Amino acid sequence: MTASLPIIDVSELLSGGPIDRVAEKIDRECRDTGFFRIAGHGIDLRLLDAMDHHARDFFSRPAEEKARVAMATGGSAWRGWFPVGGELTSGRPDLKEGLYVGLEHGPQHPRVRADTPLHGANRFPAEPPELGPAILAWLDQMVPLAHALMQGIAAGLGLAPDWFEQNVTSDPTVLFRIFHYPPDDAGSDAWGVAEHTDYGLLTLLAQDHSGGLQVRSGDRWIDVPADPGVIVCNIGDMLDRLTEGRYRSTPHRVRNAASTGRLSFPFFFDPSWDAVVTPVPLHDAPGAHQPAERWDGANVHAWEGRYGDYLTAKVGRVFPELFASVEKGPRA
Numbered sequence: 001m002t003a004s005l006p007i008i009d010v011s012e013l014l015s016g017g018p019i020d021r022v023a024e025k026i027d028r029e030c031r032d033t034g035f036f037r038i039a040g041h042g043i044d045l046r047l048l049d050a051m052d053h054h055a056r057d058f059f060s061r062p063a064e065e066k067a068r069v070a071m072a073t074g075g076s077a078w079r080g081w082f083p084v085g086g087e088l089t090s091g092r093p094d095l096k097e098g099l100y101v102g103l104e105h106g107p108q109h110p111r112v113r114a115d116t117p118l119h120g121a122n123r124f125p126a127e128p129p130e131l132g133p134a135i136l137a138w139l140d141q142m143v144p145l146a147h148a149l150m151q152g153i154a155a156g157l158g159l160a161p162d163w164f165e166q167n168v169t170s171d172p173t174v175l176f177r178i179f180h181y182p183p184d185d186a187g188s189d190a191w192g193v194a195e196h197t198d199y200g201l202l203t204l205l206a207q208d209h210s211g212g213l214q215v216r217s218g219d220r221w222i223d224v225p226a227d228p229g230v231i232v233c234n235i236g237d238m239l240d241r242l243t244e245g246r247y248r249s250t251p252h253r254v255r256n257a258a259s260t261g262r263l264s265f266p267f268f269f270d271p272s273w274d275a276v277v278t279p280v281p282l283h284d285a286p287g288a289h290q291p292a293e294r295w296d297g298a299n300v301h302a303w304e305g306r307y308g309d310y311l312t313a314k315v316g317r318v319f320p321e322l323f324a325s326v327e328k329g330p331r332a
Contacts, residue, residue: 004222005029005033005035005036005037005215005222005224005225005232006025006029006036006037007036007037007038007039007230008022008025008026008029008036008037008038008039009022009038009039009040010022010026010038010039010040010041010148010149010152011040011041011042012040013148013149013151013152014040014041014042014145014148019151019152019155019161020155022152023152023153023154023155023156024156026149026152026153026156027153027156027157030153030156030235030239030243030246030247030248031246031247031248032248033215033217033222033248033250034234034235034240034247034248034249034250035215035224035232035233035234035250035252036232036233036234037224037225037227037230037231037232037233038149038230038231038233039229039230041145041231042141042145043141043142043145043231044141045228045229047134047137047138047141048138048206048228048265050130050134050137051131051134051135051138051178051265052208052228052263052265054128054130054131054134055099055131055178055180055263056180056261056263057127057128057131058099058125058127058128058131059097059180059261059263061127063083065125065127066081066083066097066125067081067083068125068126069081069099069123069124069125070082071086071100071123071319071322072321072322073123074120074123075115075120076115076116076117076118076119076120077102077105077112077117077118077119077120077121077123078100078117078118078315078319078322079100079101079102079120079121079122079123080099080100080123081097081098081099081100081123081125082097082098082100082319083097084096084097084182086319087193087318087319088317088318088319088320089191089193089194089195089196089318090194090195090196092190092191092194093190094190094191094192094193094194095181095182095184095190095191095192095256096179096180096181096182096192096193096254097179097180097182098177098178098179098180099177099178100175100176100177101122101124101135101139101175101176101177101178102118102119102122102174102175102176103139103174104121104122104136105119105120105121106121107121111273116273116308117312117315117316118173118175118308118311118312118315119273122135135176135178138176138265138267139174139176139267142176142204142267142269143172143174143269145204146172146174146202146204146267146269147165147169149202149204149233150164150165150169150201150202150269151164151165153202153239157243157246157280157282158282158283159280159281163280164201167275168201168242168271168272168275168277169201169269169270169271169272169275170272171272171273172269172270172271172272173200173268173270173271173272173273173307173308173311174267174268174269174270175267175268175270176265176266176267176268177264177265177266177268178263178264178265179192179193179263179264179265179266180261180262180263181210181212181254181256181261181262181263181264182256182261183256183258183259183260183261184255184256184257191253191254191255192212192253192254192255192256192262193253193254194253195216195251195252195253196251196252196253197236197237197240197249197250197251197252198234198235198236198237198249198268199236199237199238199268199270199310199311199314200236200237200238200239200268200269200270200271200307200311201235201236201238201239201242201269201270201271202233202234202235202236202239202268202269203233203234203235203236203266203267203268203269204231204232204233204266204267204269205231205232205233205234205264205265205266205267206228206231206232206264206265206267207226207228207232207262207263207264207265208226208228208262208263208264209226209228210226210256210257210258210260210261210262210263211223211224211225211226211257211258211262212226212254212255212256212257212258212262213226213232213252213253213254213264214252214253214254214255215234215250215251215252216250216251216252216253217250221253234250234252235247235248235249235250236249236268236270237249237300238270238271238277238300238307238310240300240301241277241279241300241301241303242277242278242279242280243279243280243282244279244282244301245301246282249300270307270311271307272307273306273307273308274306274307274308275306275307276305276306276307277307277310
């Protein structure tokens with residue numbers, strides 16, 4: 001495995017020209033660490049600056065004010081703010097607070113009417129009023145970038161560029177988080193977020209200058225440079241499953257070593273809610289890519305069912321009280 005994460009210029013994916021060269025580079029990194037960084041993404045970084053500014057304003061406010069948009073008050077949509085320690089990783093509280101967001105779903109959306117978890121309206125704070133619009137503007141640019149990256153991944157696998165959109169992401173599950181990691185006590189054994197893998201297809205991460213993200217490479221950890229102009233990409237469990245282990249859903253973790261609060265902005269691009277995720281038609285023998293034993297002992301290749309059920313169970317483990325409130329399932 002590589003000792004650092006390379007930067008791939010993905011402008012060819014956005015230009016409408018040949019994509020074979022960039023697809024080959026993405027394929028190589030997905031087989032290696034499952035992480036890479038991208039430049040040439042075409043995202044207006046002024047949007048990131050604005051979102052960062054307004055998010056810092058929000059997280060600096062008293063807990064009582066932030067709690068007005070707490071996740072617990074948002075029903076089955078599971079959107080809004082949670083406090084430091086309110087999210088669990090492997091059963092332990094994370095040293096972070098956050099704001100959970102997704103694509104906007106109106107009250108007449110079929111899954112909203114059925115109280116389906118993770119569907120509904122976003123719970124943006126009244127103050128600062130600019131935060132909600134800044135987030136939605138960011139999502140508007142990230143969704144097409146994610147589709148373009150999935151085209152590169154498809155081409156790298158020897159598939160038609162639109163294979164994922166035709167078979168897995170025709171109605172993608174799109175979730176977004178803003179995480180605030182307070183300064184860490186040097187003597188603490190708590191992680192901002194402990195070792196984990198992501199659940200879906202592709203995560204696109206923007207971050208501030210603080211650093212703290214580490215990626216597991218064999219028996220060591222790689223520190224990922226903090227460059228707000230570069231987006232960090234990693235693949236999730238479902239792409240590991242789709243490729244029968246050819247692509248790796250790699251563990252990663254965060255500890256904020258800075259003396260100030262750290263902000264990160266992970267964007268999750270996942271299969272359609274009702275998609276049944278089965279292996280893609282690879283040209284080479286699947287047996288050559290059998291995955292090693294996972295860090296958590298789980299086997300994403302043995303799981304069967306709809307992606308929405310998988311995601312609901314996973315999110316339920318990090319927010320057990322919220323999960324208990326919807327455990328009986330959506331209305332028919």
